[in-house]
Amino acid sequence: MSCTQTIADYAFRSLGYGERLLPRSDFTLCQQFTLIGSGMIWNIYFGVLALLAGFVLATAVAMGKASLNPVLRKLSEWFVFLFRGSPLFIQFFFAYFLFLSLKGAYPFFSPLTSAAWGALIVLFLNTAAYSAEIFHGALQSIPKGDTEAADAYGLSGWARFRRVVWPTMLRLAWPAYTNEAIFLFHATTLVFFAGFPARQQKGDALYYANYFADKTFNPFIPYPILAGYFILLTLVVIGVFGLVNRHLNRHLPQEERRKLRLRPQAIR
Amino acid sequence: MMRGRIIGSCSDPAALEGFQWFICYLTTGKHMNLYYSFGTVLLLLAITAPAALAFGYGGAMAARSAFAPLRWFGKAYIAVVRGVPDIAFFLFFVIALDQGFEYLRHKIKCPDWNEPIRQGSDFVVCAAAKLPPGNAPQWQHETYGFLLAVLTFAIVFGAFAANVLYGAMRAVPKAQLETAEAYGMTRKQVTRRVLIPQMWVYALPGLSNLWMVLIKATPLLFLLGVEDIVYWARELGGTKTPNYTQYPHGDWRMWYFFGLLVFYLAFTKLSEVVLERIMARLNQGQATSGGEAQRKAAA
Numbered sequence: 090m091s092c093t094q095t096i097a098d099y100a101f102r103s104l105g106y107g108e109r110l111l112p113r114s115d116f117t118l119c120q121q122f123t124l125i126g127s128g129m130i131w132n133i134y135f136g137v138l139a140l141l142a143g144f145v146l147a148t149a150v151a152m153g154k155a156s157l158n159p160v161l162r163k164l165s166e167w168f169v170f171l172f173r174g175s176p177l178f179i180q181f182f183f184a185y186f187l188f189l190s191l192k193g194a195y196p197f198f199s200p201l202t203s204a205a206w207g208a209l210i211v212l213f214l215n216t217a218a219y220s221a222e223i224f225h226g227a228l229q230s231i232p233k234g235d236t237e238a239a240d241a242y243g244l245s246g247w248a249r250f251r252r253v254v255w256p257t258m259l260r261l262a263w264p265a266y267t268n269e270a271i272f273l274f275h276a277t278t279l280v281f282f283a284g285f286p287a288r289q290q291k292g293d294a295l296y297y298a299n300y301f302a303d304k305t306f307n308p309f310i311p312y313p314i315l316a317g318y319f320i321l322l323t324l325v326v327i328g329v330f331g332l333v334n335r336h337l338n339r340h341l342p343q344e345e346r347r348k349l350r351l352r353p354q355a356i357r
Numbered sequence: 358m359m360r361g362r363i364i365g366s367c368s369d370p371a372a373l374e375g376f377q378w379f380i381c382y383l384t385t386g387k388h389m390n391l392y393y394s395f396g397t398v399l400l401l402l403a404i405t406a407p408a409a410l411a412f413g414y415g416g417a418m419a420a421r422s423a424f425a426p427l428r429w430f431g432k433a434y435i436a437v438v439r440g441v442p443d444i445a446f447f448l449f450f451v452i453a454l455d456q457g458f459e460y461l462r463h464k465i466k467c468p469d470w471n472e473p474i475r476q477g478s479d480f481v482v483c484a485a486a487k488l489p490p491g492n493a494p495q496w497q498h499e500t501y502g503f504l505l506a507v508l509t510f511a512i513v514f515g516a517f518a519a520n521v522l523y524g525a526m527r528a529v530p531k532a533q534l535e536t537a538e539a540y541g542m543t544r545k546q547v548t549r550r551v552l553i554p555q556m557w558v559y560a561l562p563g564l565s566n567l568w569m570v571l572i573k574a575t576p577l578l579f580l581l582g583v584e585d586i587v588y589w590a591r592e593l594g595g596t597k598t599p600n601y602t603q604y605p606h607g608d609w610r611m612w613y614f615f616g617l618l619v620f621y622l623a624f625t626k627l628s629e630v631v632l633e634r635i636m637a638r639l640n641q642g643q644a645t646s647g648g649e650a651q652r653k654a655a656a
Contacts, residue, residue, distance in 0.1 A: 170622070170626075171622070174621065174622045174625040174626065175573070175618050175621040175622050175625070176572075176573040176574070176575070176576050176621055177573070178573075178576040178577060178579075178587070179576055179587070179614060179617050179618055179621060180618070182587065182590075182591075182610075182614045182617075183611065183614035183615055183617075183618055186594075186608070186610040186611035186614055187611050189608070189610075189611070190608065190611055193608075275441075275442035275443070275444075276442075278442045278444050278445060279444055282444070282580055295442070295444065295445055295448070298445065298448075299448055302448070302449075302452060306452075306479060306480050307475065307480070308448070308449045308452040308453050308456075309453065312445055312448070312449040315441075315442075315445050316437075316440075316441040316445065319440070319441050319442060319445070320440050320441065323440055
């Protein structure tokens with residue numbers, strides 16, 4: 090079987106299109122590259138959607154944490170503590186079994202037991218909590234002069250937030266937020282190992298890499314392929330976030346612009 | 358019927374109700390296994406934390422080395438482990454280390470074996486090279502699996518620790534090192550007497566973050582084939598019918614995982630408090646903003 094044929098059969102296997110059966114013997118490099126790459130679709134799906142939705146909630150929670158209202162503040166603090174203080178792995182398991190019992194009581198909730206929805210919600214809340222902490226830190230370090238200038242111009246409420254507080258917060262938080270995005274993409278590989286079933290073997294990149302390693306008993310091929318895909322993905326994330334970073338810093342003189350620096354932070 | 362009412366007696370669970378049923382239920386043999394597996398988690402942390410610190414120290418020293426290939430190795434170790442999802446490393450190393458050990462033993466113990474080791478989808482070594490030996494008791498298999506997991510954790514978290522320590526070593530004020538040199542210390546003495554004692558205050562924020570991450574990575578033991586808390590929570594929580602156990606119940610996995618969630622939240626909270634105290638202790642007399650704040654508060 091030629092490699093183009095393999096690509097045609099398996100390129101969208103992770104979504105359920107193409108060949109139904111996974112290869113069972115005589116595994117070729119082409120099959121491994123194609124299937125693991127096909128699985129990356131899920132990693133990108135989870136990462137991009139959770140990041141976009143999480144960004145909005147994170148801004149709200151960061152504002153809540155900095156709010157003068159004690160109820161809002163406590164709620165935000167608990168939300169952040171709950172999701173940052175416990176392992177994502179356990180959060181997935183708990184959420185999956187919670188959704189299962191909800192489904193038992195009200196069939197309305199049945200979509201949540203699929204990875205596409207249930208895991209996405211967990212990742213969304215998780216990244217919102219981590220990002221909120223980053224945004225909150227940035228909010229605390231907004232230069233006093235900036236907000237005083239806003240007051241002097243007579244800005245208040247929404248206009249003050251929209252024109253001064255928010256852009257400065259983003260600018261300060263962006264390097265750390267880039268790291269968060271990278272590790273969120275890494276965290277998406279946990280989904281199919283933590284309760285959520287890969288129905289009809291529609292899984293993510295790690296799911297297929299693990300499949301090949303189990304079948305061939307040779308971890309030295311599928312995992313490096315997976316690593317290669319993830320390094321590429323990481324480079325793309327850094328590139329895109331770097332563009333945004335340039336946009337956020339465009340008003341500053343050259344030497345004051347904050348460079349993106351990558352800091353370690355592993356599993357949640 | 359009477360015997361079931363005696364407090365503390367669990368011989369007839371069907372006759373128990375409410376609180377007492379739960380007391381009996383939560384002390385069955387299988388639940389004891391769940392509680393022991395919390396010990397497994399703590400044991401893993403107790404072994405892995407110093408091991409990862411040792412790996413990290415080695416990695417940081419390698420990355421600072423004057424000998425170029427060693428420096429490249431140190432930097433590559435840090436960069437590769439950080440660039441790829443850790444869970445992929447966990448899954449990879451457990452098989453790769455196992456096969457690596459067996460391969461080495463195979464080369465030493467069976468030098469006259471002439472068949473290839475990889476035969477299609479099989480990894481074949483001679484019987485004497487098997488780890489642990491085929492006829493070993495169950496506990497040896499479990500210990501071997503656990504040690505593989507510990508080594509895997511140490512390698513992965515060692516890279517993160519190396520990165521933190523590498524940064525901390527560079528953060529120690531140059532003037533302090535130069536002063537030590539001015540006192541006539543050799544390079545080794547400067548490292549041992551000044552650099553290492555002074556780097557901790559700069560390393561601690563990174564290391565405490567790493568400790569939190571390590572705590573939150575412990576449930577991944579489950580993926581490495583160790584019977585840990587996740588394993589037992591799934592096992593015990595599943596629906597039990599009366600002909601399978603004396604304590605039938607529905608699907609309680611949600612509650613078991615809720616329990617684990619609470620355990621981890623409490624554990625991270627406790628760690629936060631302890632680490633804050635250590636940081637306050639380390640800040641004493643240091644030329645950092647934390648140390649400065651302490652001085653001002655005392656004055």
